[in-house]
Amino acid sequence: MAHSHDHSGHDHAGHHHGPPADGNFSRAFGWGIVLNLLFVAAEAAGGLWANSSALLSDAGHNLSDVLSLALAWGATLVAKRRSSARYTYGYKGITIQAALLNAALLYAALGAILWETIDHLRHPEPVNGQMVMLLAGLGIVVNGFTAWLFSSGQKGDVNVRGAYLHMLTDALVSVGVVVGGGLVYYTGWLWLDPTISFAILALVAYGSWGLLRETVQLSLQAVPASIDLEAVRRFLLARPGVVEVHDLHVWPLSTRDTALTAHVVRPGSSPDANQFLQSLQHDLVHEFNIGHCTIQIEQDTAVAGHHGCCDAENVEDSLVATSGKS
Numbered sequence: 001m002a003h004s005h006d007h008s009g010h011d012h013a014g015h016h017h018g019p020p021a022d023g024n025f026s027r028a029f030g031w032g033i034v035l036n037l038l039f040v041a042a043e044a045a046g047g048l049w050a051n052s053s054a055l056l057s058d059a060g061h062n063l064s065d066v067l068s069l070a071l072a073w074g075a076t077l078v079a080k081r082r083s084s085a086r087y088t089y090g091y092k093g094i095t096i097q098a099a100l101l102n103a104a105l106l107y108a109a110l111g112a113i114l115w116e117t118i119d120h121l122r123h124p125e126p127v128n129g130q131m132v133m134l135l136a137g138l139g140i141v142v143n144g145f146t147a148w149l150f151s152s153g154q155k156g157d158v159n160v161r162g163a164y165l166h167m168l169t170d171a172l173v174s175v176g177v178v179v180g181g182g183l184v185y186y187t188g189w190l191w192l193d194p195t196i197s198f199a200i201l202a203l204v205a206y207g208s209w210g211l212l213r214e215t216v217q218l219s220l221q222a223v224p225a226s227i228d229l230e231a232v233r234r235f236l237l238a239r240p241g242v243v244e245v246h247d248l249h250v251w252p253l254s255t256r257d258t259a260l261t262a263h264v265v266r267p268g269s270s271p272d273a274n275q276f277l278q279s280l281q282h283d284l285v286h287e288f289n290i291g292h293c294t295i296q297i298e299q300d301t302a303v304a305g306h307h308g309c310c311d312a313e314n315v316e317d318s319l320v321a322t323s324g325k326s
Contacts, residue, residue, distance in 0.1 A: 025160060028149035029073035032163065036066045039142045043135050050131035053120035057113040057197045058139065058170070058177060061204055064109040065166045068102040072159040075099075079254060092254030095159055096218045099255055102162060103212040110201055117197040124190035132181030132193075139174035143167045158218070158255040162211050169207045173200050221251040224258055227288055232260070235287060239280060241266045250290065259292040260284065266297050273297055 040062045047055030075098035083090040147167035150160050180196035183189070214225060223229050227250055236245045244265035253259050266276070277295060284290045 025076070025150065026073065028146075029069055029076075029163070031149060032069050032146040032167065033066055033073070035142050035146060036062055036069070039139060040066060043139065046131050046135040050135075052132045052181075053117050053194050053197045055132055055135055055177065057117055057200055058136070058173060060109055060113045060116075061173075061200070062139070062143075062170060064106055065170065067105060068166060069163055071098045071102055072163055076159065089253055092257055095157075095255040096215065096252065099158055099162060099211075099215040100219050103208065103215050106208055107205070107212070110205055113197075114201055117194050117201065120197070121191065121194035124194065130181070130185060132184070133178050136174045136177035136181060140171050140178070143171035143174060147171055158211070158214060165207060165211065169204060173203060176200065176203075218252045218255065223250045224252050227258065227290070232284075232288055232290075235283075236262060236264060236280075239264075239266075239276070241268070241276075243267065253292060257292065258288075258290045259294075260290045261294045261296075263296045263298055265300065267299055 040059050043055055043059035043062065047053075047059055072095075075095045078094050079090070079092045081091045144167075147164055147170075150164040150167065176196060176199065180192055184192050217225070229248070229250055232250060233245055233248055236242060236248070242264055246263050246265075248260075248262040250258065250260050276297075280295060281293050284293050
């Protein structure tokens, strides 16, 4: 039984850890945090002065976004640290934990804001509609610009996508606050302000639900939503000489990196095993964005062990090829 493991950190031919998000987002995170902190301070002060629960609720949500951006930024920096003897996969998994914490903090903030909004609805007070419109208009500019900073990479990383969706949602919410502020100013209906606040909360909760669900799934090492496990199985079975695939596992190493392990039954495969594996790992990256794969080639069907992996004593000949950096 032959094994070939390489976790030295050197590059393997044809191996990638998935396409990186376009550009360096450290600058985007920095700009986003600074701009939103300034806007939160202005919006909170304006909300208190204008007596607007809609502005205060939006300021609270924007403050949670600042924390979210800081956590996501910190996680991306820690994830770049090299692997060690204890953390053999490196620190990439911290991006999943940061994304899950961000989602939890968001819903905690929504609960606190909801409580404040209910109080404003029970005890409505006059609102400065002009101030509401002015600050919400500023929010459209700040949040829209910040969303634009993340737009190019939001398809490649759930952390970047989370930042993008938060900022885009806030920009759209600010549009609603501008409209609501105008209605309060022209109609004098005080109940409109907390009603708009309820709408803001509902919109943010609804827009963030998918992100929360995805981060929980990632934390449980579920197959990433972008990958069809059965399609991967069919892909492996279609490779030349493969007659069976078993013990197939696909799981996230981080919010961007995906790993795969599988046992592939391929009789008579020894002469071209290396070429077969190089071609396979190359195609897994380009077809499914799976950058870290470990394939065990077996001459005969192996008997499954206690944990779903094959029993080595029943394997006549196997080759383990590991691609990628740990």
